[in-house]
Amino acid sequence: MTQTTSPPSVAFDAEGFQAFLSNRQEPDWLSDLRRQAWDHFEAMQWPERRHEEWIRSDLRLFQLKKHQLSLAASDDTEVREQLTGGVDLGGQVTSVDNHIHTDTLAEDLAAKGVVFGSLDRLVNEHSDLIRKHLFSAFDPDYDRFAALHAAFFAGGQVLYVPKGVVIDRPLHIDSMLSNGGSDTGHTLIVLEEGAEATVLHESHSPTSDAGGLHVGALEIIQAPNSHLRFVDLQEWGHKCNHFAHQKARVGADASLQWTIAAMGAGFAKVNQTVELVGEGASSQVNGVLSTEGRQHIAYHTLQHHIAPNCQSDFLYKSAQQDHSRTVWRGMIKVDKAAQKTNGYQRNDNLVLSNTSRADSIPGLEIEADDVRCTHGSTTSKVDAEQIFYALCRGFTRNEAVRMIVIGFFQQIFDRITIESVREALGRSIAQQVRDYE
Amino acid sequence: MSDAPKHQLKIENLHVSVGDKPILRGVNLTMGHGQTHALMGPNGSGKSTLGLAIMGHPGYEVTDGSILLDGEDVLEMEPNERARAGLFMAFQRPVAIPGVKMADFLRHATTNVRRPDRKEGEDLIPMREFRKELKDKMQHLRMDVEFARRYVNDGFSGGEMKRAEILQLAMLQPKFAILDETDSGLDADAVRLASESIADIGGREKMGLLIITHHDKLLEHNPPEFTHVMLGGRIVETGGKELAEELHRSGYDRIRTAYPEAEARNQEMLNEETAV
Numbered sequence: 001m002t003q004t005t006s007p008p009s010v011a012f013d014a015e016g017f018q019a020f021l022s023n024r025q026e027p028d029w030l031s032d033l034r035r036q037a038w039d040h041f042e043a044m045q046w047p048e049r050r051h052e053e054w055i056r057s058d059l060r061l062f063q064l065k066k067h068q069l070s071l072a073a074s075d076d077t078e079v080r081e082q083l084t085g086g087v088d089l090g091g092q093v094t095s096v097d098n099h100i101h102t103d104t105l106a107e108d109l110a111a112k113g114v115v116f117g118s119l120d121r122l123v124n125e126h127s128d129l130i131r132k133h134l135f136s137a138f139d140p141d142y143d144r145f146a147a148l149h150a151a152f153f154a155g156g157q158v159l160y161v162p163k164g165v166v167i168d169r170p171l172h173i174d175s176m177l178s179n180g181g182s183d184t185g186h187t188l189i190v191l192e193e194g195a196e197a198t199v200l201h202e203s204h205s206p207t208s209d210a211g212g213l214h215v216g217a218l219e220i221i222q223a224p225n226s227h228l229r230f231v232d233l234q235e236w237g238h239k240c241n242h243f244a245h246q247k248a249r250v251g252a253d254a255s256l257q258w259t260i261a262a263m264g265a266g267f268a269k270v271n272q273t274v275e276l277v278g279e280g281a282s283s284q285v286n287g288v289l290s291t292e293g294r295q296h297i298a299y300h301t302l303q304h305h306i307a308p309n310c311q312s313d314f315l316y317k318s319a320q321q322d323h324s325r326t327v328w329r330g331m332i333k334v335d336k337a338a339q340k341t342n343g344y345q346r347n348d349n350l351v352l353s354n355t356s357r358a359d360s361i362p363g364l365e366i367e368a369d370d371v372r373c374t375h376g377s378t379t380s381k382v383d384a385e386q387i388f389y390a391l392c393r394g395f396t397r398n399e400a401v402r403m404i405v406i407g408f409f410q411q412i413f414d415r416i417t418i419e420s421v422r423e424a425l426g427r428s429i430a431q432q433v434r435d436y437e
Numbered sequence: 438m439s440d441a442p443k444h445q446l447k448i449e450n451l452h453v454s455v456g457d458k459p460i461l462r463g464v465n466l467t468m469g470h471g472q473t474h475a476l477m478g479p480n481g482s483g484k485s486t487l488g489l490a491i492m493g494h495p496g497y498e499v500t501d502g503s504i505l506l507d508g509e510d511v512l513e514m515e516p517n518e519r520a521r522a523g524l525f526m527a528f529q530r531p532v533a534i535p536g537v538k539m540a541d542f543l544r545h546a547t548t549n550v551r552r553p554d555r556k557e558g559e560d561l562i563p564m565r566e567f568r569k570e571l572k573d574k575m576q577h578l579r580m581d582v583e584f585a586r587r588y589v590n591d592g593f594s595g596g597e598m599k600r601a602e603i604l605q606l607a608m609l610q611p612k613f614a615i616l617d618e619t620d621s622g623l624d625a626d627a628v629r630l631a632s633e634s635i636a637d638i639g640g641r642e643k644m645g646l647l648i649i650t651h652h653d654k655l656l657e658h659n660p661p662e663f664t665h666v667m668l669g670g671r672i673v674e675t676g677g678k679e680l681a682e683e684l685h686r687s688g689y690d691r692i693r694t695a696y697p698e699a700e701a702r703n704q705e706m707l708n709e710e711t712a713v
Contacts, residue, residue: 393609
C-alpha cells in the first residue's frame with residue numbers, strides 16, 4: 001500500500017476509485033473484489049427508464065458526479081439513539097460518512113465468540129470469516145448501484161454470532177450522513193446455528209433538509225434454527241439520494257423479524273429480498289413508509305421461497321403527504337420445490353393530500369402447485385366522518401388527523417415485539433404528520 | 438355548589454340545507470338546565486339533521502336562524518369548540534377509528550373537553566388518574582374493562598357502539614347531550630341497561646338531554662319534561678310526557694293529518710332520500 005497523502009474526498013470516478021483504494025488498509029482479496037466491481041461498474045449502464053424497477057422512479061435528476069466520498073474522518077458527530085431508549089445494549093457502532101466513531105462490544109459477548117463492530121477493522125482481524133460470507137447475500141452485478149457499492153463500500157458493520165449463542169441485549173448501529181456527504185456502508189450479519197440476536201439500526205442526517213448520497217447494502221445470513229430481529233429506521237435528510245440492496249437468507253427452522261421504517265431521503269430506491277432457503281424457515285417483515293414534501297420512496301420487495309414449508313409475511317403501510325410519492329412493488333416468488341409455502345403480502349396506503357401518490361403493485365410468481373399465497377393492497381384517504389367524529393369529541397383537526405394516521409400504522413406497531421422500537425416509530429411518525437387543513 | 442350556573446341551549450328559526458336541499462325549515466327549541474326533551478317524528482323528518490347541525494357537521498349548512506349556548510353563538514364555533522363548550526352528540530352510527538384504542542381516544546377527548554383552553558401538545562390528564570376514573574365509570578356502566586383496549590368502534594356490535602357512546606357521555610359530562618337513537622338496534626335488556634345508565638348519568642351530572650327515539654323504554658327511565666314532534670323539517674307540536682306516550686301508543690297518523698303541509702314536505706324529503 002502506498003503511503004501518499006490522500007485527498008480529503010474523492011469523486012466516484014476512475015481516479016477517485018484509485019485514490020480510495022490506495023487509502024484502504026485491507027486484505028488483497030477484498031481489494032481484488034473492489035477492482036472487479038469497479039470494472040463491472042464501468043462496463044454497465046445506468047438503468048433504463050423503462051426497466052420495471054425504474055419506470056416509476058425517474059433517475060434522470062440523479063447525478064453521481066455531484067457526490068463525493070470523504071476519506072478523512074469528520075469531527076461532526078451526533079449519535080442518535082431513538083431506537084434504544086431505556087435499553088441496555090450489547091454493543092454499539094456509530095459512524096459519520098463511513099468513518100467509525102464508536103465501536104464497542106460487551107466483554108461477556110466477546111468472550112462467547114461474538115464478533116461485532118466496524119467492518120473496516122474486522123475485515124483485517126477476521127479476514128477468513130468475513131471472506132466466507134461477504135457477498136453471499138448480495139449480488140454486486142445486480143445493477144450499476146450494486147457495482148458502485150461493491151467498489152466503494154467502506155465503514156460498515158459486521159455481526160457474527162457463533163453456534164448456539166443467544167445475545168440477550170440489542171446491538172445498536174447508527175449511521176450518520178453529514179450534509180452533502182456520502183455513506184457506502186455495508187452491513188453483514190451472520191447467525192450460526194441456534195444463535196439469536198437483535199440489531200437496531202438507524203440512519204440520519206444532521207437536519208431533515210440535508211442532502212447526500214447513500215449507496216448501501218445489507219446482508220443477513222441465518223443458519224438453521226437461528227432467530228434474528230432486525231430493525232431499520234431510515235431518516236436521511238430529505239435531499240439525500242438513497243439506494244440500497246438488502247437481502248436475508250433464512251435457513252431451516254430459522255426466523256427473521258425485519259422491521260423497516262423509511263421516513264427520510266428525497267429519492268429512495270430499495271430492493272429488499274428475503275430468501276427462504278431451508279425447510280421451515282419463517283420471516284415477518286413490517287414496513288412503514290411515511291413521506292412528505294417532494295419525497296419519493298420506492299420499495300421493491302421479494303419473498304423468495306426456495307425451500308418447502310416456509311412462511312413469509314410482509315405487511316407494508318404507507319402514508320403520503322404533500323407532493324410525495326411512494327412506490328411499493330411486492331413479489332412472492334415460489335420455486336417448484338417450495339411446496340407447502342405460506343406466503344402473505346399486503347400494502348395499505350393512506351393518501352393525505354390530493355397531490356401525493358401511492359403506487360402499489362403486488363405480484364405472485366408461483367411454480368409449485370401446493371401453496372397458499374395471498375396478497376392485497378388498499379389505498380384510502382382520511383375519512384371526513386372520522387375527523388368530524390373526533391372534532392365532536394373535542395379534538396382539533398390536527399390532533400384528529402394525527403391520531404387517525406397513527407391508528408392506521410397501529411397494526412404494524414402491534415406486530416413489533418420491541419417496546420423501544422414501537423415507541424420510536426410512533427414518535428417519528430407523529431413528528432412527520434404535520435398541521436393539516 | 439348550589440349557585441352553579443344554569444345552562445341554556447336556545448335554537449331559533451333554524452334553517453339547514455344539505456347541498457341545496459332544505460331539510461330544516463325554522464326549528465325553535467329551547468332547553469333549560471338539566472331538562473330532558475324528547476324529539477320524535479317519523480323517518481326523514483329532520484331529527485338527526487338537527488343533531489348534526491347543532492354539532493356543526495360540515496355537510497349541513499345553516500342558512501338561517503341561530504343556536505345559542507348560554508348566550509354564546511354556537512354557529513361561530515368549530516365542532517371541537519362546541520364540544521369544549523359543553524355540547525355532545527351520541528351518534529346513531531358512530532364511525533370506527535381503527536388502530537386507536539378507546540382509552541387513548543377518551544383520555545385525549547376528556548382532557549380537551551375539561552380544559553377547553555388546552556393547546557395542542559400540552560399534557561393530557563395523568564394516565565393513572567384517568568385510568569382510575571375510566572375504570573370506575575365502566576364498572577358503573579357494567580362494561581368489561583377490556584373494552585377500553587379495543588379500537589374505537591372497530592368491529593363493535595350495534596349494542597357495543599351504543600354503550601361506547603354512553604361511556605363517552607359519562608366521561609365528557611356535557612351541558613347538553615343529543616342522543617340520536619341511542620336505544621335502537623339493542624335487545625330489550627340492553628335498552629333497559631342503556632336507559633338506566635343515561636338516567637343515572639344525566640341525573641347525577643344535571644345534563645340537558647335531547648333524546649331522539651322511537652322507543653318508550655328510554656323515555657320511561659328518562660321522563661321528558663317536553664316532547665317535540667318533528668315533521669317535514671319543523672317542530673309541529675310540543676307537549677309534555679303524555680305526548681310521547683300518545684305517539685308510542687297510536688303512532689303519527691293524527692300528526693300527519695293535522696299538519697298536511699308538513700306531511701307533504703316530509704314525503705317529498707323521503708322521496709328525495711330514496712332517489713339519492
